[in-house]
Amino acid sequence: MEKEKKYRPNVAAIVLSSHYPLECKIFIAKRSDMDNVWQFPQGGIDEGEKTKNALLRELKEEIGTDEVEIIAEYPEWLSYDFPERVAQKMYPYDGQIQKYFLVRLKDNSKINIQTKHPEFSAYQFVEVKQVFEMIHHFKKNIYIKVLKYFEEKGYI
Numbered sequence: 671m672e673k674e675k676k677y678r679p680n681v682a683a684i685v686l687s688s689h690y691p692l693e694c695k696i697f698i699a700k701r702s703d704m705d706n707v708w709q710f711p712q713g714g715i716d717e718g719e720k721t722k723n724a725l726l727r728e729l730k731e732e733i734g735t736d737e738v739e740i741i742a743e744y745p746e747w748l749s750y751d752f753p754e755r756v757a758q759k760m761y762p763y764d765g766q767i768q769k770y771f772l773v774r775l776k777d778n779s780k781i782n783i784q785t786k787h788p789e790f791s792a793y794q795f796v797e798v799k800q801v802f803e804m805i806h807h808f809k810k811n812i813y814i815k816v817l818k819y820f821e822e823k824g825y826i
Contacts, residue, residue: 677749677767678760681725682712684816685738686826687795688775694826696801697775699733699783699790708804710813712768721769729773732789734782737775742825744770748812756808770816772825798826 685697701707713728715721726736751757751765775781783790796804798817805813820826 675751675764676762677765678763679715680712680766680768681715681721681728682710682768682770682816683725683729683738684710684770684772684820684826685729685733686741686772686774688777688779690774695795695797696826697733697781697793697795698801698804699793702788702791707807709807709809722771725769725771725773731785731787732783733793734785735775735779737779738773739776740771740773742772742820742823744772744816744819748815750809750812753808768812772820 687693687695687697689695696710698708698710701709711729711732713724713732715724719727722740725740726738729738730736747767747769749765749767752760752763757764781793783793798821801813801817802810817826
């Protein structure tokens with residue numbers, strides 16, 4: 671009998687620049703603990719924490735600002751399994767189940783990745799097609815699914 675998988679509840683943000691909707695550029699950051707791995711900001715949901723509160727807290731912790739407006743939310747929770755090398759680090763979880771949000775930086779917000787516990791060493795604002803060129807890891811299929819949904823809905 672196969673053991674039931676355990677997924678860590680998580681939020682993820684697709685962050686649009688403050689120039690949206692005049693310009694549709696997406697924030698993507700390079701992880702400081704992995705070689706050439708770019709991703710969207712994301713993080714765990716604390717027990718009892720609401721998803722939107724977790725989203726704002728994680729943005730503040732990872733990119734130094736929670737000055738965003740929520741534009742849309744992906745309608746479902748999406749899950750993925752960790753590759754073996756990540757699973758060891760994230761024990762007892764086998765993967766994550768995520769809620770994705772599309773957010774826009776407010777006009778005067780400032781990104782600062784030099785936070786208390788920096789997760790990123792660099793960041794860029796790129797066009798949607800560039801995201802797919804920069805992502806080469808196990809989350810790529812989820813990124814494609816979520817971005818395609820927001821495109822089909824006319825947000826990006």
